[in-house]
């Protein structure tokens with residue numbers, strides 16, 4: 062009984078869907094025909110045109126539109142036509158102005174931010190060519206998008222990607238992407254959609270040149286040229302995870318990005334102005350409601366700006382360079398639908414001025430979905446649809462999958478990509494399989510299993526559309542040679558000279574870490590240790606042998622404490638900044654050498670303040686030799702020890718790039734150095750005695766003894782107090798040697814990422 066009623070409802074639904082298919086298929090055909098009339102790659106076939114035709118399908122053709130006009134006017138006209146309808150309803154220019162501002166969201170572009178609403182309302186009556194929105198948009202874009210960008214046409218054919226998963230005994234190959242084909246032109250927004258794990262991020266990384274490995278197949282071209290290093294400075298890439306410095310404010314983050322990334326031809330003031338423009342463009346300015354611009358970004362341990370604001374800062378970080386190609390991985394995840402709409406509106410505005418935008422997206426609202434020009438739908442790494450976003454529903458209807466109830470198109474597409482046909486018509490080709498399944502299992506729900514649906518969709522796309530699309534993409538782009546040769550140049554473009562990069566990174570490092578360093582916890586830790594030492598060795602006696610032996614214990618402890626402490630602080634340096642370094646180096650923001658030097662020297666002033674405090678307390682409480690030269694030489698010795706120990710920490714961190722492994726190795730090394738330091742054991746077997754020369758504790762201890770007792774006696778506590786030059790030489794060699802090792806390890810890691 063139940064089965065009978067079910068099948069009758071399915072038939073009814075199918076009849077409805079068949080009617081819908083016929084209507085939609087007719088529309089689809091006519092849209093395709095109109096599309097084929099335009100040659101690919103010309104500016105006419107660019108994003109703007111695609112947006113035109115998409116609007117045509119979505120809203121129905123408008124008799125007002127003429128094909129001879131230029132692209133931008135055309136879009137504006139289509140908007141103005143919509144607005145005119147509103148105008149009739151609202152019958153007031155001011156109301157319209159406010160309504161359009163409110164609905165379009167972003168404060169910079171279309172609201173009264175640049176042009177007050179009253180002025181708009183008072184301006185001359187609307188004509189198709191001069192609507193307030195256009196006036197505002199033009200003004201604002203003039204403000205932000207100053208230089209023209211190199212247009213980049215991105216094409217990708219049969220892109221495949223495999224990963225090799227190494228098990229305990231065997232290696233397994235796993236296909237992540239299977240033959241993805243598509244193209245996106247300047248002026249267009251391409252959306253990548255698909256269920257979680259379908260390969261969106263992987264595809265985005267491949268297209269953005271972030272995954273260059275031997276397991277990548279197919280071709281990806283930019284203006285018909287392969288990826289080159291030049292593109293690094295023309296690509297903006299917003300990653301799925303927000304990678305930002307938590308202690309910098311929104312303004313500082315964007316200012317540093319502007320100073321590092323914008324071309325050298327701009328002055329510092331121009332660069333900073335650009336950063337301010339971006340802040341306004343993304344609605345991140347401080348106002349009566351929030352002081353976003355001056356708020357710290359924040360992170361897991363520090364409260365900062367909201368998730369949505371953080372995402373916008375990430376977008377700002379990339380659009381600040383006026384990129385030709387902008388990639389975004391889930392820019393709207395975690396945002397409310399209005400903010401998401403604003404963000405996508407920004408992307409559309411960016412695309413409209415000739416940039417190519419590619420974004421992955423999870424759950425767009427229907428309004429948001431209609432803002433995309435092109436769409437790629439992925440399912441388990443395979444292509445289920447590539448084409449105009451507005452034609453996706455028509456295409457799926459033409460293969461027998463139509464929504465049976467009113468549904469958000471994005472929801473419908475994601476259901477399909479997941480193989481879930483609930484409230485979606487079942488294609489006739491799959492019906493037999495459904496019936497077979499129903500007879501096999503008693504729990505059959507009248508829908509084919511997801512794997513079968515997936516297979517059907519992949520086959521349908523391959524047999525109906527894939528070949529035509531591939532042929533279209535095979536045709537070379539009618540671009541002039543200059544555009545092609547620019548893209549293929551392997552010359553990198555740095556935004557600042559080496560010295561400027563160093564200075565900017567140095568200041569940024571100090572700003573980012575001053576909070577860490579001046580934490581009361583750390584100061585208390587050092588000062589309390591110093592006070593306890595001072596009390597234990599209170600006014601110790603250096604005149605007797607016993608007294609000197611006691612003091613030697615204190616000096617050895619100082620050598621160990623200031624050897625141990627910096628190693629464990631420095632270990633975190635590179636592993637903690639790995640994500641940031643990877644992101645910024647992938648965008649060619651600075652040279653590795655400038656970063657390395659800035660990173661290692663920006664810590665120094667702060668690292669040397671605490672030992673000064675420590676020594677001031679211990680030295681005078683313990684009653685060590687009271688003379689300026691003895692005090693300053695002891696201080697210098699401790700400094701040498703700290704810088705050498707830091708070098709070791711940096712080298713271990715940069716080589717292993719893994720905190721757990723790094724701390725384990727560091728604790729073994731530091732312990733070995735401490736034991737070989739010459740205090741605990743004096744008679745060391747020859748075959749192991751060399752180890753002490755590698756120990757900075759040993760050299761520091763010897764130097765401290767020499768400073769205190771050289772003019773009193775030649776040997777203290779079994780250690781000779783000779784000239785001390787060897788020790789100084791050894792510490793200096795360690796300072797540079799360990800750092801060089803750390804630099805080589807970082808470079809190797811970078812090369813590994815780029816290879």
Ligand SMILES: Nc1ncnc2c1ncn2[C@@H]1O[C@H](COP(=O)(O)OP(=O)(O)OP(=O)(O)O)[C@@H](O)[C@H]1O
Pocket residue numbers: 224226237255256257258259260261262263264301
């Ligand atoms: N290096 C890798 N090693 C193993 N598996 C990988 C690797 N890279 C990607 N994958 C797998 O490939 C699939 C696609 O990953 P990807 O991150 O591209 O998915 P996604 O569509 O972006 O998902 P989400 O929407 O959740 O972000 C996942 O199943 C992932 O586990």
Ligand SMILES: [Mg+2]
Pocket residue numbers: 261262263301390
């Ligand atoms: Mg992803």
